[in-house]
Amino acid sequence: MVMLAVLAAAVLHAAWNALLKASPDKDLASIGQAIARGVFALALVPFVAAPAPASWPWIVGSVIVHVAYFWLLAGAYRWGDLSFSYPIMRGGAPAIVAIAGLLIFSESLPWAETAAVGLICASILAFAGGPRGPAGAQRRALAFALGNAMVIACYTLIDARGVRLSGAPIGYALWFFVGNSIVQLSIGVGGRGRETFIYLRRHAVQAALGGIFTIGAYGTALWAMTQAPVALVAALRETSVVFAALIGALFLGEPLTRRRVLATALVLGGLVLLRL
Secondary structure: OHHHHHHHHHHHHHHHHHHHHHOOOHHHHHHHHHHHHHHHHHHHHHHOOOOOHHHHHHHHHHHHHHHHHHHHHHHHHHHOOHHHHHHHHHHHHHHHHHHHHHHHOOOOOOHHHHHHHHHHHHHHHHOOOOOOOOHHHHHHHHHHHHHHHHHHHHHHHHHHHHHHHHOOHHHHHHHHHHHHHHHHHHHHHHHHOHHHHHHHHHOHHHHHHHHHHHHHHHHHHHHHHOOOOHHHHHHHHOOHHHHHHHHHHHHOOOOOOHHHHHHHHHHHHHHHHHOO
16 A cells, blocks of 8 residues: 555656756746645645644754755756656665664664665666766756755655654645745745746646645655655655656657666566565
């Protein structure tokens, strides 16, 4: 059940990243998606249990860290392909989370699951072929992507702790989205002014879809962290690179090379190990 839910979340995660990559203005698209998911989340919070007081500092911490995440995400897609930047960002994080999970949460995985996490991480990184474009753009894309891998690991650990203290995974996720929306809107208005609202009017459907996909993807991942070891959830979630590679090839004109086909097979091998 948990495995299937996280794989579904991986599809949604790849989808909203593809929407961001395809947008004409990555920064404003990121802000637009944040506002949309904040509106949807605010409409839902009256109908779910509120998170426990002990989890609120972790929600605030996650909101702060996600400011860096979305800034680095927009930068990575400004300079690099989806099928290059996305695997680097997502592939490095589970390995960091697996080590930190052992140190912070005392979660040690059985040998099969440890091997599966390692195989999935390695195959995810194998997706990242050389980016297209000038050398300067390649270096910038790589720098943004590597920086975001560290940020992803950081907020994963923050939210793993926070959601377990909350006693209400859905409420935790929704209030995080509300807080993130307020911060992102403030950044957009402060930096781009009226241009933020003009962009939102022109791209409202894209922003709404991105918001819905994000709520489904991250809300499911947070729930899964209350049901399974955080390292396992993190690795499973990052199988979204398979779906991102397919979306990039089908809709964004990015190459689906033999190496990426082989990497897909390795990801599937890691999933098989998780079921042993």
